[in-house]
Amino acid sequence: MPASTKPVLALTGALATSKAGEGRDLLARHLTTDWDIRTWTAEDGEPALEALLGEATVVVPGTDSLFVGAFFKGLKASPTLQMLQIPFAGTDWLSADLLPPQAIAAGCSGHEVTMAEYTIGVMLEWELRLRVMDPDFRSGSWHFSGSSKDPTSYHGEIWNKTVGIIGYGGIGEETAKRAKAFSMRTMGLKRSAMPCPPELDWLGATADDPDAVMTLLRESDYIVLACDLNDATRGMIGATEFAAMKDTAVLINIARGEVVQEEPFYEALKAKQIAGAVIDTWYRYPARGLAPGEVPEDPSPSAYPFTELENVIVTPHCSAHSQQANYRRMISIASNLDKLARGETPDRVMVRGTGVAA
Secondary structure, eight states: OOOOSSOEEEEESOOSSSSTTHHHHHHHHHOOSOOEEEEEOGGGOHHHHHHHHTTOSEEEEOGGGGGSHHHHHHHHHOSSOOEEEOOSSOOTTOOGGGSOTTOEEEOOOSOHHHHHHHHHHHHHHHHHOHHHHHHHHHTTOOTTOTTOOOGGGOOOOOTTOEEEEESOSHHHHHHHHHHHHTTOEEEEEESSOOOOOTTOSEEEETTTOTTHHHHHHHHOSEEEEOOOOSTTTTTOBSHHHHHHSOTTOEEEEOSOGGGBOHHHHHHHHHTTSSSEEEEOSOSOOTTTTOOTTOOOSOOOSSSSOGGGOTTEEEOSSOTTOOHHHHHHHHHHHHHHHHHHHTTOOOSSEEEEOOSOOO
């Protein structure tokens, strides 16, 4: 095949949309610059993947292609690669030596609203307890009736509660805006100082205030982890931090499992040192890399039995999983591709390659 005169956009694996080819169509529809769009699926085989990566200007990988042995080998060796465009949230797995020196890796937006709605939803559920009331009423009980005077029959409210958001970026901003609509007090935490935005009542910066994390933990009823996983955040919540929280506090982790130390987390919940947790991101992902429909021998998401605790809500890393988020991501990616094609700096550049190209 002769070399293309257009920049080559390689879509590898299944992009996160409901229909085959839909991700490609969405990108093509929103691009304003001219690209040679090529696709690879597992049926094409690894030699075809390496060949495509060797000609690609930009690669947008589906999650499934990351588990193909030839992917990172071909990526690192590509003499033409300018950008690896990640089509989902989270790049803690990506290091600079996986890219050739001329390439960058960029993230995308689009999932912020979805994850904020998830966060507001689980806070409401924690207070309302619909998951408890519904089966109780179906069983014939009227325990939770509005006429009941039993103290255990009342549900709560998020009104006037304090939500503290660790990692105040796009997800945090969308969460705080929605929390304000419910008359919550909002606190945020960033690495670097900036003026406090209108949706926050308090904004701390860890670079300026070593006690900022503890201030947020002590004052929050709901603590939302929405930060990146990096050297500064890995294990940042442990026994000392749990001791600083209110005994009525609820920890919501939509960041990465490793932001919270696994054993102290389980012990704090088991002992009810804090009221509970909503956990969407985990320590083990045994289904990753398996063929569709294949079931892992041990599906446990942790070395500890979090799923047996009654004071947790658990979900399988799905807080960003909506079709609307996927569509918005494709629009964000198209914008980045257009910027690269026009010689502009793409948005959300996170890693610059240090590997050695072939």
